[in-house]
Amino acid sequence: MSATLQALGLDGSTAEYLQSVPDDLVPGRVARVDRGLATVLTEDGPVRATWSGALLAAMASDPQAGPCTGDWVVLRFWPDDRITLESVAPRRTAIVRAEVGGSSRGQVLAANVDVIAIVVGLVPEPNIGRIERFLALAWESGARPVVVLTKSDLVGDAEAIAEDVAVAAPGADVLVCSATTGFGMDSVRSLLDDNATMALLGSSGAGKSSLVNALAGVELLDVQDIREDGKGRHTSVRRELIALPQGGVVIDTPGLRGVGLQESGEGLAAALPDVTALAEQCKFKDCVHVTEPGCAVQAALEDGLLPYRRYESWVKLQREAAYMARRTDARLRSEMKKEWVRASKSYRRDFKPRQ
Incomplete structure (x- = not known):
C-alpha cells in the first residue's frame, strides 16, 4: 500500500x-x-x-x-x-452508542480508531459522572481511552482537578492542556505518533475544535465561545476525519448531549473496575446490591471504601445497559418472527401439491 x-x-x-x-x-x-x-x-x-x-x-x-x-x-x-x-472493510474498533431516538439499534460514531480522547473543558468544572459514561463508551470500542482536560489557562487548580479525574478514570491517562497557550499540547500530539487515528468525544464547548486547530497548526475549524450559562455551543455539525500535516489522523465529532450505552460488556467493567470487582464478591450471583445479605458492594459503602457517587454512577449505567439489552432481544425476536412469517407465506405460495 x-x-x-x-x-x-x-x-x-x-x-x-x-x-x-x-x-x-x-x-x-x-x-x-x-x-x-x-x-x-x-x-x-x-x-x-x-x-x-x-x-x-x-x-x-x-x-x-x-x-x-x-x-x-x-x-x-x-x-x-x-x-x-x-x-x-472489517472494523478493528468501533465507537457505538445507543441511538438518540430510543431505538434498540446502535449508532456507529467512528471506526478504526486507535485512541479516543475524551475532551473535557476545565471551565465549567468537569462532571465526573459524565466522564465515567464516556469512558464506558470508549472502553467498549476497543480503542485506548485518554481524558484530555482543556482550557487549563482559565483555572488555577488544573492539576488538582486532574488528580480527581484520574481517580475516576483508572487505566486511562489524564492530560491537561491549553490550545490557547500551547501548554501540554506536546503530550496530546504524542497520541498521534505512528500515524495513529484519534477520535475526539465530548460535550459542546469542551474545546474539541480548538484542539484540532492547535494540532494542525492552522485554523481548520470554526470555534465559538461558551454561553453565559456555561453550556457549550455546537460548532462541529458532522463527524469528519482530518489528516494532519505532521502525521496522524483526527476524527472530530459534534458535541454529544446524550451518551447512551449500547452494551454493558467490557466497557462498563473497565470504566468502573472497583465496583465491578466488588460486585463479583457478593454472596449471591443475582445480587442487585441494595439490601441483599452478603453484598460486598453495600459493605464497601458502609466502610467508606467505595464512594457513594461512584456506586450511583455504576448502578445507573448498569440499569441503562440492561434496558438496552432487553430492547435489543425484543427487536431480534420480532425480526425473527417476521422472517418466519415471510418464509411461511413464500412456501405456501410456491408449493404446489401433486394432482
Whole structure:
C-alpha cells in the first residue's frame, strides 16, 4: 500500500484485506458521510461516492453495515464517471452508542480508531459522572481511552482537578492542556505518533475544535465561545476525519448531549473496575446490591471504601445497559418472527401439491 494510505492510518490487518479485493477496485478511507454520499480519501485525492446495490442490501438488514467516518472502503469507478462505494472493510474498533431516538439499534460514531480522547473543558468544572459514561463508551470500542482536560489557562487548580479525574478514570491517562497557550499540547500530539487515528468525544464547548486547530497548526475549524450559562455551543455539525500535516489522523465529532450505552460488556467493567470487582464478591450471583445479605458492594459503602457517587454512577449505567439489552432481544425476536412469517407465506405460495 502507498505512503498516502499509510499516512491516513492504514494498519496491517486492513492492508491485508484491501490487497485481497479485485484490482479494478480502489481503496480509500471515509472522511465523512452526508445523506447517502461519502467523501472518501484515496491515493489520488478525495472523491464523492454513492452506495452500491450490494451495500444497500447489507444496510437494509443491518444499519451498522453502512459506512461511517473512519471506515476503510473499496470504490468502483464507472465509465460514466459515477463512483460507488462497494464494500466496507472489517472494523478493528468501533465507537457505538445507543441511538438518540430510543431505538434498540446502535449508532456507529467512528471506526478504526486507535485512541479516543475524551475532551473535557476545565471551565465549567468537569462532571465526573459524565466522564465515567464516556469512558464506558470508549472502553467498549476497543480503542485506548485518554481524558484530555482543556482550557487549563482559565483555572488555577488544573492539576488538582486532574488528580480527581484520574481517580475516576483508572487505566486511562489524564492530560491537561491549553490550545490557547500551547501548554501540554506536546503530550496530546504524542497520541498521534505512528500515524495513529484519534477520535475526539465530548460535550459542546469542551474545546474539541480548538484542539484540532492547535494540532494542525492552522485554523481548520470554526470555534465559538461558551454561553453565559456555561453550556457549550455546537460548532462541529458532522463527524469528519482530518489528516494532519505532521502525521496522524483526527476524527472530530459534534458535541454529544446524550451518551447512551449500547452494551454493558467490557466497557462498563473497565470504566468502573472497583465496583465491578466488588460486585463479583457478593454472596449471591443475582445480587442487585441494595439490601441483599452478603453484598460486598453495600459493605464497601458502609466502610467508606467505595464512594457513594461512584456506586450511583455504576448502578445507573448498569440499569441503562440492561434496558438496552432487553430492547435489543425484543427487536431480534420480532425480526425473527417476521422472517418466519415471510418464509411461511413464500412456501405456501410456491408449493404446489401433486394432482
